[in-house]
Amino acid sequence: MWISFKRRLTFLIALALVWPAMVIAPTAQAALEIDITKGNVDPLPVAIPDFYGADAPASELGKDIGQVITANLNRSGLFRSLNPKSFIQTPESLQARPRFADWRVLNAQALVSGKVGVESDGRLRVVFRLWDVLAGEQMTAFSYFTTPNNWRRIAHVISDAIYNRLTGEAGYFDTRIVYVAEKGPRGKNQKKFLAIMDQDGYGHRFLTNGSYLVLTPRFSPSRQEITYLSYYRNTPRVYLYNIDTGQQEILGDFPGMTYAPRFSPDGDKVIMSMARGGKSNIYVMDLRTRIINQMTDTPAIDTSPCYSPDEKFIVFNSDRGGRKQLYVMAARPRSVAKRISFGKGQYTTPVWSPRGDLIAFTKSRKGKFYIGVMRPDGSGERLLSGSFLDEGPTWAPNGRVLMFFRQEPSDKRGNGRTRLWSVDLTGYNKREIVTPIDASDPAWSPLSPLNR
């Protein structure tokens, strides 16, 4: 009792000493306090000179690397590269130290400097530094060794490092896109191929020959593997495809039609739909044990399941309430599903953001289709794009950018463009992704492991 009183007394004395000081402070030499509650979202001006190379081949590569970085950062919509013709300091003299005044007059806020050299063992050595021009400080620096034909990946890795250091979030440039390439007029005879390309459209190749239909390809988060849907004797089945070896295998022998497969975030499971006797439920297969668990049990059609990044929840769409809506349930067999979408129209293809904060979806209403996002509790719905047919969102691994496909109406012969588009989470920076032929159903890879 006495101790506690003594403590309280000490506290009161301390408070008495502090209190007058706090009252007096503002009238004395206090700093003026001002709240800054908005800024501008103009792209950040960045100077990206050619990477310096001491001889002709190195200098040529240095130029190429600078151009890939420039294209990546500009495409993100968050950065604006400055015209290299305006640069005062040369790439060579930049290696000693930037003359910040030379870059400040150009209004550059960040500056990238780099150097390329070939080691005696034939390996490429790329050094890069990122500078805060206004503060006159180095922000980050890395050096990489690789084989010369890997230079493009190094440019992507550097782009990711710049994006990460300037925004605080992971980048998405060292990634690939798998999608369904389409050939011929729409309809039964249209050929569909699995195709893959780097995020910027380079390295495009077809993975299948079009002799059988492929749909809904999805990347494994942990292996160079894709899961997709294909038809065998007119029955849809889920397959696994190894990108490195070209090997494919059927995923399990199911009594019904399986579709809409997607990997779990740990890459160890595939969640999918299985239709039997007019109803369709959600199932999970453990890829190591091949044990299958039934997650939902309704007479309705439950499909397009997707795990949350922590694997605690599943989002899917269902017509159990009459129209297609989104539902979230705990990732345990037969747990209660809670409807989260309540707007007018129908909601399909939900995809949980890799950073967990949002769910992207396709929404159809009055003959138009939209790509939108909402929080996992269903609040904060925002539509990011809309057209005759926008469908099938996929997230960049950092959860900041979405890709989807847009189909234009067909003419009498069934011809009409179908292309991939990307859009920033804010709804800005809509861009068509260039593909050699029509393209649908994109899936964004995770950030590549460096030893790919």
Add this chain to the structure above:
Amino acid sequence: MSEIDAIRHQIQRCWSFPAGARNAEKLVIRIKVFLNTDGSLSKSPEIVGSYYKTGDLFYDSAAESARRAVLKCAPLKHLPVDKYARWREITLTFNPREMLGG
């Protein structure tokens, strides 16, 4: 327009902040600014608090973007010299809440 409005107006135009960033509504960055009578910086702006460079890259990049806003805006204009004692030292609190639209 008060000197507070004048400073706020100028700094907000200089602050480039990447919209759509994660948890941006929770972000609070404090920068101490020291000014000469002509509105130029008498010394480098300081990022206030012990959180800077302790491993949160998002905080670091946002803090640096706020510091760049001050550096880019200097010298600050339209400040009444007779009230210099009031604005010679300013603490700016950056929080992009008005950019996020709820």
